[in-house]
Amino acid sequence: MARLTLRNIKKSFKSTQVLHGIDLDIHDREFVVFVGPSGCGKSTLLRLIAGLDPITDGEFDLNGERMNEVAPSRRGIAMVFQSYALYPHMDVYENMAFGARLMGLDKPEVERRISEAARMLQLEPLLKRRPRELSGGQRQRVAIGRALVRKPQVFLLDEPLSNLDAALRSEVRLEIARLHREIGGTMIYVTHDQVEAMTLADRIVVMNHGRIEQVGSPRELYETPANTFVAGFIGAPRMALFEVKREGARLAIPDGGSVVLERVPDSGTKGLRLGVRPDAFRLLDTSSEDGFDASVVYTEYLGDDAYVYARLADGTLVAVRTHPADNYQPDTKIRLGVASEGAHYFSLENGERLA
Amino acid sequence: MAKLRMTGRGLWITTLVAPPLAFVALFIVYPIIAAFAYAFFDWQGLLRGEFVGFANFHQVLFVEPYASWTRNAFTHNIIVFFALMVLQNGLGFLLAYGLWRGLPGARFHRIAVFMPVVLSTIIVGYLWKLFYHPLFGPVNQVLRGIGLDQLAQPWLGQSSTALWALIIANAWHLVGFPTLVFLAGMQRIPTEILDAARMETESEWVKITQIVWPLVAPSATIVFVLLFVGAFNWFELPYIMAGLDGSPFGSTDVLGLYFYRTAFGNVSAGTQDFGLGSALAVLIFIFIAAVASVITVRLRAREIQV
Numbered sequence: 001m002a003r004l005t006l007r008n009i010k011k012s013f014k015s016t017q018v019l020h021g022i023d024l025d026i027h028d029r030e031f032v033v034f035v036g037p038s039g040c041g042k043s044t045l046l047r048l049i050a051g052l053d054p055i056t057d058g059e060f061d062l063n064g065e066r067m068n069e070v071a072p073s074r075r076g077i078a079m080v081f082q083s084y085a086l087y088p089h090m091d092v093y094e095n096m097a098f099g100a101r102l103m104g105l106d107k108p109e110v111e112r113r114i115s116e117a118a119r120m121l122q123l124e125p126l127l128k129r130r131p132r133e134l135s136g137g138q139r140q141r142v143a144i145g146r147a148l149v150r151k152p153q154v155f156l157l158d159e160p161l162s163n164l165d166a167a168l169r170s171e172v173r174l175e176i177a178r179l180h181r182e183i184g185g186t187m188i189y190v191t192h193d194q195v196e197a198m199t200l201a202d203r204i205v206v207m208n209h210g211r212i213e214q215v216g217s218p219r220e221l222y223e224t225p226a227n228t229f230v231a232g233f234i235g236a237p238r239m240a241l242f243e244v245k246r247e248g249a250r251l252a253i254p255d256g257g258s259v260v261l262e263r264v265p266d267s268g269t270k271g272l273r274l275g276v277r278p279d280a281f282r283l284l285d286t287s288s289e290d291g292f293d294a295s296v297v298y299t300e301y302l303g304d305d306a307y308v309y310a311r312l313a314d315g316t317l318v319a320v321r322t323h324p325a326d327n328y329q330p331d332t333k334i335r336l337g338v339a340s341e342g343a344h345y346f347s348l349e350n351g352e353r354l355a
Numbered sequence: 356m357a358k359l360r361m362t363g364r365g366l367w368i369t370t371l372v373a374p375p376l377a378f379v380a381l382f383i384v385y386p387i388i389a390a391f392a393y394a395f396f397d398w399q400g401l402l403r404g405e406f407v408g409f410a411n412f413h414q415v416l417f418v419e420p421y422a423s424w425t426r427n428a429f430t431h432n433i434i435v436f437f438a439l440m441v442l443q444n445g446l447g448f449l450l451a452y453g454l455w456r457g458l459p460g461a462r463f464h465r466i467a468v469f470m471p472v473v474l475s476t477i478i479v480g481y482l483w484k485l486f487y488h489p490l491f492g493p494v495n496q497v498l499r500g501i502g503l504d505q506l507a508q509p510w511l512g513q514s515s516t517a518l519w520a521l522i523i524a525n526a527w528h529l530v531g532f533p534t535l536v537f538l539a540g541m542q543r544i545p546t547e548i549l550d551a552a553r554m555e556t557e558s559e560w561v562k563i564t565q566i567v568w569p570l571v572a573p574s575a576t577i578v579f580v581l582l583f584v585g586a587f588n589w590f591e592l593p594y595i596m597a598g599l600d601g602s603p604f605g606s607t608d609v610l611g612l613y614f615y616r617t618a619f620g621n622v623s624a625g626t627q628d629f630g631l632g633s634a635l636a637v638l639i640f641i642f643i644a645a646v647a648s649v650i651t652v653r654l655r656a657r658e659i660q661v
Contacts, residue, residue: 052550071557079554085547089569098565099555150555 002153002186009058019210035197036207078147079156084139086131093127117145157189228351240318245271256313257292262340265354273346278321280342284335291335296328393633411634428613436586442526447533455541469531480595483524514606533578540574576654
């Protein structure tokens with residue numbers, strides 16, 4: 001059992017406030033990913049949960065017990081660091097045994113747990129090696145093993161893949177997903193990489209400027225982003241966001257064409273911000289009445305996919321998914337329609353989603 | 356072997372390297388070799404007598420009273436070395452740890468601890484001589500002030516306390532050096548490693564002994580070796596505070612003083628003997644060089660690349 005409750009958590013370093021009241025519930029066995037741009041406070045929040053930095057204000061409960069003043073080693077929480085932070089003077093076995101022994105486990109139990117972790121992570125042939133004799137991926141596995149051996153209630157992972165090369169990254173990502181299924185602990189994972197977030201998470205917490213922008217499953221965040229920040233952050237290439245004016249039933253960019261969409265929410269006479277993902281754009285015939293005018297900037301060919309980046313009349317750069325066989329030269333004029341079911345509407349004033 | 360060509364760069368390097376090499380040869384290599392040579396001759400004042408082989412060495416090591424003087428001085432050097440290992444390096448390590456972990460006032464103490472190191476030994480010597488003064492020295496005044504009159508004593512004037520008084524003065528003077536070296540070593544430890552340890556234990560003792568200490572091994576090598584060399588070359592502080600005779604009654608005599616007295620003479624001994632002095636110097640040199648290299652090799656082996 002591990003249920004985490006964060007109530008109005010605030011954190012300041014001297015006079016700079018970096019977290020402005022975080023409220024969050026994390027359920028048992030859940031895989032939660034904190035995601036957001038650099039400096040959004042996600043790593044800080046993780047360190048507060050770990051107990052490495054003191055909480056300035058608010059309350060953090062683990063299974064209903066207040067944790068604010070509890071020492072990191074007594075919280076039943078283990079952490080995997082970005083740099084792995086293995087003890088350089090100990091071999092792999094000692095690295096894993098260190099924490100287990102300090103928990104007061106007897107020798108056979110320590111050995112049993114280490115061999116279990118070593119088997120799970122394929123570390124058996126490496127047990128006598130020092131960290132500097134290991135590759136990045138191996139160090140990563142040792143760091144995870146060190147956390148596993150303590151059998152914590154909660155695993156914290158701070159950008160654990162950021163020091164690995166691309167090929168290894170997807171491999172270890174699958175590994176982490178498998179581990180979570182096998183051991184079933186509660187995991188909190190920090191990353192700025194939305195692919196990691198989307199593929200691993202039960203729920204994603206999107207953070208920005210020390211606040212939570214939205215919490216939800218990957219599907220919820222992708223399909224119903226709560227505001228323009230989440231809309232722009234989740235999904236690659238980014239969702240195009242641009243201002244449109246109402247002209248009767250049409251949504252128009254001044255001197256840039258217009259579209260008719262179904263179920264446009266009521267936003268008064270003012271305009272609204274329209275969000276369209278690359279696959280919701282439709283390439284129309286240039287003679288068509290409908291659609292926004294755009295001019296091709298460049299094309300990204302990805303083999304089974306291709307994206308055309310084009311500039312709308314108001315200067316917004318939008319990504320449009322096209323058939324890889326199509327070829328668009330820069331400066332070609334195109335006309336972009338929008339699929340009604342793929343349109344997102346946001347308020348112009350505060351960027352919030354309009355129903 | 357690569358042929359040394361006098362290109363512009365080679366010439367440039369030679370020009371820069373030659374003067375210091377000449378300086379080292381003249382003022383360090385030559386005196387060492389000369390002392391080696393002197394040790395094998397009989398001397399009448401500054402006049403070189405006949406070649407006597409190992410007679411000088413034999414005399415300082417096995418003939419009384421020289422033999423017991425040598426033993427006495429050498430024993431004191433050993434006491435100084437181990438005492439300073441604890442009081443200077445041990446305390447320095449703890450101070451460095453406190454400064455590193457940012458205990459309250461760390462910024463002030465970092466300067467305060469290092470300040471005495473920049474003072475000249477002469478100043479420190481006279482200062483502590485005043486501190487220890489039996490009548491108006493602050494040490495005794497403080498003891499009397501807090502009612503411990505029976506503890507007030509002539510610290511430098513009695514055999515039982517004189518050497519330890521010097522050791523404490525030396526530790527006060529130089530504790531900032533190991534502190535600084537250890538602090539630099541600790542600052543090289545990645546913060547995430549300490550964070551990882553904090554996730555596993557809250558005991559400062561475990562963190563110090565199992566994580567920090569092994570990781571500052573390179574710093575330990577430096578301060579250990581330098582302390583060893585320093586302890587067996589100890590001269591200025593006892594010279595200033597206890598005089599050339601290692602008073603009272605040789606209880607602060609160390610190899611440095613003993614060598615100087617023997618080679619150059621002093622008021623009480625009156626005579627000078629270059630042969631015996633050189634023999635002592637050579638023995639001290641060989642002892643320091645041999646032990647220091649062993650310590651270095653042994654300590655290097657336990658250093659770990661972070």
